Amino acid sequence: MTIDTDQYMQMDRQGIWHPYTRHSAAQAGDFPIITKGEGVYLFDAEGNKYLDAISSWWACNLGHSHPRLVEAIIRQARELQHSILGNLSHPRAIELAEELVGLFPDPRHVLFASDGASAAEAALKIAIQYWHNLGHGERNRFASLEDAYHGDTLGAVSVGYLEGFHLPFKPLLFPAYRGESPYCGRCKHGKEPASCSQECFDSMLAVFDEHADELAAVILEPLCQGAAGMRIYPPEYLRLLDKLCKEKDVLLIVDEIAVGFGRTGKMFAFQHAGIDPDIICLGKSLSGGYLPISATVVKDKIFETFGDQPEDRTFYHGHTFSGNPIASAAALETLRIYERERIVEQAEQKGRLLKDQMAPLSDLPHVVDVRCLGMIGAAELDDEPRWPQQIRERLLGEGILVRPLGNVVYLMPPLITSGDILNRTVEAFCNAVEVCR
Ligand SMILES: Cc1ncc(COP(=O)(O)O)c(C=O)c1O
Structure with a gap:
């Protein structure tokens, strides 16, 4: 496609508010x-x-313009470009949910959305309502890691606060208990990998010791705190946390939005630790990055508490484009390519x-x-x-x-x-x- 670059740059400056971009950079227009x-x-x-x-x-x-993905998108666009999942269904979402559930050991259900923040936000709300459904409304707090990032909606920011990004919103955020960031690159405990005994986990232990009865869930980015600066930490941390969650009956939410789908050398990062989290957030490369789709994958023991008999415990949460057919078709083709290639x-x-x-x-x-x-x-x-x-x-x-x-x-x-x-x-x-x- 040929365009007049100068003209487009000028139109860009006049019309686009670029995400995560300083005004000075946008005005300089040198990208x-x-x-x-x-x-x-x-x-x-x-x-x-x-x-x-x-x-x-x-x-x-x-990568970009993978012929099979382009073809899958075009095929689906010709057949059905959009239809909702509220009291309706469509084949691509059904097939995709089946494939996703099949990637994990035990029965689960999938709630679709369009972006990562929405998948994380849904995970938090599901955890809260789960405890409410069980008659434990007092379980309404979260634990998360310092310097975590789970997206830019207010719930996701509440558990993922990064000072440089989110300071103005602080008064609106709900409080979350924080475990120290497992920041091996600048270990506060002066340890090297060979001598490390997960000293940074002690602060999470302290949170559980004091507040386990209030906790609905812990949420974290497994093995790599991406936005904090690709802080990579060992699987042992996840194993300890998983064990603690089981002991104290706290749900474990892993946010695989950035690291899922092979990025870490396994399909999902949490698999390095051999754990089985209660809720898994997926996004970004779920569709190979071709179309916006995300998913919150939830164990059936949680899903089953959301019935409507005798009382209505329906999860009243969703998005217009949840599980959009074209995006679902792209995600299905992505999974096929993963297998084939x-x-x-x-x-x-x-x-x-x-x-x-x-x-x-x-x-x-x-x-x-x-x-x-x-x-x-x-x-x-x-x-x-x-x-x-x-x-x-x-x-x-x-x-x-x-x-x-x-x-x-x-x-x-x-x-x-x-x-x-x-x-x-x-x-x-x-x-x-x-x-x-
Ligand atoms: C770990 C993690 N969770 C959630 C998100 C938010 O995803 P999205 O930008 O699609 O809302 C991101 C985005 O970078 C992320 O890295």
């Missing part, structure tokens, strides 16, 4: 206008090509290359920590605000699109990125980190 995506690449209006090294906000695990196995193997290649970065004096898990590779830099931006600009010039999180620069490329391209990308990334100082 590319993307007109095409193909495989692992995005192309701008000037014909420049960029490797999508953040998978378009961690969603496009299968062995996407998760690929991610696991390539993740090892990524890790090996990034390891030498930890010798650089201005690199505080290097952390990798599956197809996530991050480097935390000393607190020098100019470096991440310099790295971003340098890589953009080399045709690689990254988007630092504060002083953390990271790669999270599509899982289909070939070994060769991955190799070259990591090399360019490491060079950029090395010379930024």
